[in-house]
Amino acid sequence: MKNRSYREVLDLFLTMLKIGLFTFGGGYAMIALLESEFVSKKKWLERQEFLDLAAIAESTPGPIAINAATYIGYKRCGFWGSFAATLGVCIPSFVIIYAISLFFDAFMALHLVQCAFRGIQVCVVYLILSAGIKLLKALKRTAWNVAIVLVTMMLMLTCSLLAIRFSTIAYILACGVLGLAVDLIRRVRRGERA
Numbered sequence: 001m002k003n004r005s006y007r008e009v010l011d012l013f014l015t016m017l018k019i020g021l022f023t024f025g026g027g028y029a030m031i032a033l034l035e036s037e038f039v040s041k042k043k044w045l046e047r048q049e050f051l052d053l054a055a056i057a058e059s060t061p062g063p064i065a066i067n068a069a070t071y072i073g074y075k076r077c078g079f080w081g082s083f084a085a086t087l088g089v090c091i092p093s094f095v096i097i098y099a100i101s102l103f104f105d106a107f108m109a110l111h112l113v114q115c116a117f118r119g120i121q122v123c124v125v126y127l128i129l130s131a132g133i134k135l136l137k138a139l140k141r142t143a144w145n146v147a148i149v150l151v152t153m154m155l156m157l158t159c160s161l162l163a164i165r166f167s168t169i170a171y172i173l174a175c176g177v178l179g180l181a182v183d184l185i186r187r188v189r190r191g192e193r194a
Contacts, residue, residue, distance in 0.1 A: 005077060005080075008076060008077050008081065009077050009080050009081055009084045010084070012072070012073050012076055012077060012081050012084050012085040012088065013084040013085065013087065013088040014088065015037055015042065015085075015088070016069045016073075016084075016085045016086070016087075016088030016089040017088040017089070017091060017092065018037075019033055019034065019037060019065065019069075019088075019089055020065065020088060020089040020090065020091060020092035020093055021092040023065070023127075030064060030065045030068075030127075030131075031054055031064070031128075031131035031134075031135070032127050032130045032131040032134060033127075034050075034054075034065070034068055035050055035054075035131070035134060038050055038053075038068075038072060044072055044075075044076060045072070047138050048138075050138075051135060051138055051139070053068055053071055053072070054068070054135065056071070057071065058172065059172045059173075059176065065089050066086055066089055066090065069082075069085040069086050069088065069089040070082045070085065070086045072085060073085030073086060136149065144182060148175055148178070148179075152171060152175060155171070156171065
C-alpha cells in the first residue's frame with residue numbers, strides 16, 4: 001500500500017472509531033451520525049447512495065454500523081479499508097461492554113448511572129426520530145414512495161395499537177418484495193427484459 005492508502009485506511013479507522021464511541025442506542029440512532037460523517041463532512045457518498053447504503057445495511061444480517069463500515073471501507077480502500085473501518089466501529093462497543101460487565105451489578109446500582117441511562121434513552125429516541133426525518137426528506141417524492149411510507153406507517157401503528165407482534169424484518173422484506181414486483185411490472189409494461 002502507498003502512503004496515501006495508509007492515510008486513507010487510518011482516516012477510515014479513526015472515523016469509525018469516533019462513530020462507534022459516540023453513538024448510543026444501536027443502529028437506528030447511528031444513522032444520523034453516519035449520514036453526517038459520510039455525506040456532509042467527508043463527502044465519501046452522495047445522499048442517494050447513502051440512502052441505498054442505509055437500506056442495504058439494515059436489511060442484511062448484522063448491525064447496521066458494522067455493515068455500513070464494511071461497505072464504506074471497501075469502497076474507499078478495498079479489503080484493508082473494510083477491515084480497518086469494521087475494527088474501528090467495533091472496538092469502542094467491545095471495550096465499553098467488557099468494562100461494564102466486570103462491574104455490572106455495582107455499576108447499575110449507582111444512582112448517577114441510572115440517571116445517565118435515563119438521559120441517554122431520551123437522546124436515543126431523538127436520534128432515531130432525527131434519522132428517520134432526514135431519510136424521509138431525502139426520499140424522492142413519487143406516488144409509489146409516498147404510498148409505501150404511508151402504508152408501512154399505518155401498518156406499524158395498527159400493529160402497535162392492537163399489540164400485534166410483527167417483526168421489523170417482515171416489514172423490510174415485504175417492502176423489498178413489493179418494490180421488486182412494481183419494478184417488474186413497469187419493465188413488462190415497457191417491454192424490457194428483467
